Amino acid sequence: MSAIQTFPLGPLQTNCYLLANQGQALVVDPGGAPDPVLRFASSNNLQIREILNTHLHFDHLYGNQALHLATKAPIRVPEKDVPLLASGLGSGNYMGLPKVDSYEYETISAGDTEFIGLQCRVLHTPGHSPGSLSYYFPDLNAVFVGDVLFAGSIGRTDFFGGDMETLLNAVRSQLFTLPQETIVYPGHGPATTVREEQLTNPYFED
Structure with a gap:
């Protein structure tokens, strides 16, 4: 079993990730009904201990409450x-899409921490949203970036709190300074690497 599993969930097929280590697991961005995640965890005898959100746009939040109720893992x-939770961007009811079930949460900021026995460097990568975080796990050679960086593209900056220059600077200073072989796991679409995006992403040609 790979330490990282991907589950596209919800109306926008948001990438939900499950990370496993020594019988424990954490989930990043449960963007829809978490049944496939729960089935996988159960069949592999994994206890889900943490739920992490990269940012608070509705399509990354739809499964938060259901996953918490099923596992008791903190969000x-x-x-x-x-502040986005007070708007349609965070609560749903946006572009004709469903409302996000309300959930209790704890806040997290940039810095070094540990989840399920894995070291994690939490990086502040704003630009798509004001507080967007990326979660870098050096032991897994992986960073989970939400909608800041995609394979060959970047996240939208026309939502409330978005800013193109802020996003580009965040990617350059926080993500492109990681080891080049680091695998980048975005909120939508395929995984890529830091090196691949440095070399080929048209937004960083300069």
């Missing part, structure tokens, strides 16, 4: 994105 959200 950790970016502190600087909390």
Whole structure:
């Protein structure tokens, strides 16, 4: 079993990730009904201990409450994105899509920490949203970036709190300084690497 599993969930097929280590697991961005995640955890004897959100846009939040109720795992959200929860961007009811079930959360900020026995460097990568966080796990050679960086593209910056220059600077200073072989796991679409995006992403040609 790979330490990282991907589950596209919800109306926008948001990438939900499960990370496993020594019988424990954490979930990043449960963007829809978490049944496939729960089935996988059960069949592999994994206890889900943490739920992490990269940012507080509705399509990354739809499964938060259901996953918490099923596992009792705390939901950790970016502190600087909390104001978004008062808007349609965070609560749903946006673009004709469903409302997000309300959930209790704890806030998290940039810094070094540990989840399920794995070291994690939490990086502040704003630009798509004001408080967007990326979660870098050096032992897994992986960073989970939400909608800041995609394979060959970047996240939208036209939502409330978004800013193109802020996003580009965050990617350059926080993500492109990671080891080049680091695998980048985005909120939508395929995984890529730091090196691949440095060399080929058209937004960083300069």
